[in-house]
Amino acid sequence: MNRTKIKRRVGKYEVGRTIGEGTFAKVKFARNSETGDSVAIKILDKDKVLKHKMAEQIKREIATMKLIRHPHVVQLYEVMGSKTKIFIVLEFVTGGELFDKIVNHGRMHEEEARKYFQQLIHTVDYCHSRGVYHRDLKPENLLLDASGDLKVSDFGLSALSQQVRDDGLLHTTCGTPNYVAPEVLNDRGYDGATADLWSCGVILFVLLAGYLPFDDSNLMNLYNKISAAEFTCPPWISFGAMKLITRILDPNPTTRIIVAEILEDEWFKKDYKPPVFDEIEDANLDDVEAVFKDSEEYHVTERREEKPTSMNAFELISMSQGLNLGNLFDEQGFKRETRFTSKCPANEIISKIEEAAKPLGFDVSKKNYKMRLQNLKAGRKGNLNVATEVFQVAPSLHMVEVRKAKGDTLEFHKFYKNLSTCLDKVVWKTEQDMEEKK
Structure with a gap:
């Protein structure tokens, strides 16, 4: 799709x-x-x-x-x-x-x-x-x-x-x-x-x-x-x-x-070596003044171009530094975001995330292929908010980003572990993953 x-x-x-x-x-x-x-x-x-x-x-x-x-x-x-x-x-x-x-x-x-x-x-x-x-x-x-x-x-x-x-x-x-x-x-x-x-x-x-x-x-x-x-x-x-x-x-x-x-x-x-660097003598501050001026001539142009969601190899690599994309169960510590790949259609991925999040006490709002999940119960640092987005990597392969938008990182980690269990069938397994599960 x-x-x-x-x-x-x-x-x-x-x-x-x-x-x-x-x-x-x-x-x-x-x-x-x-x-x-x-x-x-x-x-x-x-x-x-x-x-x-x-x-x-x-x-x-x-x-x-x-x-x-x-x-x-x-x-x-x-x-x-x-x-x-x-x-x-x-x-x-x-x-x-x-x-x-x-x-x-x-x-x-x-x-x-x-x-x-x-x-x-x-x-x-x-x-x-x-x-x-x-x-x-x-x-x-x-x-x-x-x-x-x-x-x-x-x-x-x-x-x-x-x-x-x-x-x-x-x-x-x-x-x-x-x-x-x-x-x-x-x-x-x-x-x-x-x-x-x-x-x-x-x-x-x-x-x-x-x-x-x-x-x-x-x-x-x-x-x-x-x-x-x-x-x-x-x-x-x-x-x-x-x-x-x-x-x-x-x-x-x-x-x-x-x-x-x-x-x-x-x-x-002990062993203190202050950094040596060149100080800047002066900087152009015209743009700082221009920002708050109402005149159109000072405004930067914002353009939106319609483009199919695809991600080239460079973007994929830059987003997944040191991450095995086939492996949802990454235990490298309390990250604020993580990603996994899926061969399921994008609509199905969204539905499955929604199905998994609601029993965990999350309110779900959707727009295009972005979702915002908000925990109705406040945690240590207020309500945990999780943002997800589906990207198309190839015609039959999607990458899903799951990111903490607000709240406690440890709570996000616990939520993610629960979510990952529910999404087991959605995640693309490599042959290596299948071997490891045996």
Whole structure:
């Protein structure tokens, strides 16, 4: 069955699959049609931005981000606007998340954890010196490039999920509570720099321990533990690392260690080689102003082209890095997305997913060959939302992507295991799979 897919272009970029979703934004994979380079495009709804009076702040943050070229920060290339949307074009990072290493291989040796922590602190310090604060440092924002070096994403753009009130201080509206500083949680306003450092301390603990310093299924208990900095270092963490973590996870922001003191810490300094890079002297900021202008002449053209859904070999390989497509039961850890192939017709695949999801307590909405499954019962991080899409690889072969859109990754993993059992007959088995089952 040949389904028709609308192919979307924004200016010179051909826009593809969704690779992330947030409160205010959706992130899509795209390709620069002039150079062939891969990029990520963050798409914001203009109305929401204006409604929350965030235009000036976003303009300022984007302008500053264009001036930052740090080897460990995901680069912002350009920004474009249409009548209804803002498009932020970012570097596409291919090495996955730093925390996938912990999920797959357990806690890190001190030397490896120290290397990543040094890269993180240098990045945070550099951005702070230019007035840019992250405010939402957490696992999803720590990526790795092809060389295995750290790339921090959403630096300076986290304001998209935050709000500044009349007192001029930041007040969090969301975020991952486990990584958030106590002064952010008490909602009396906070300093972006000291709050970022607290999150860095939590990240260092997780790298070395393999689990969170503050964790509780009851939110009030979690807040109390964070406010009192109530945590215990496991015995395998060295005294030097433990001392540094304790100085960072100080619940009082006025006595918490600052970057200058971290740089002098004996444990931190070991084998420290700050990156050498050229700073950008000036950047063209005309596009930042143009984004918020109503005049048509400043708007980027959005075109939609009808094209049958097919996927060439290159796209298939790029989407399935290190994945055995014939194997639905991938146990490589808690992924946020997974894929399988099927020889069933696309309509049948959709029906089978719907049949399997409803008894698991999911509400199902469908549009073309995309589905959104929402768990009616709230989990640890709200309602689990799962997005699925069917792609045609060959006339009689489809690939199905199953992706966590919202909610807890561990809950997604449990849901996926249940779903995979129900879909056993739908998944294409290779001869090797059949042999292994015997």
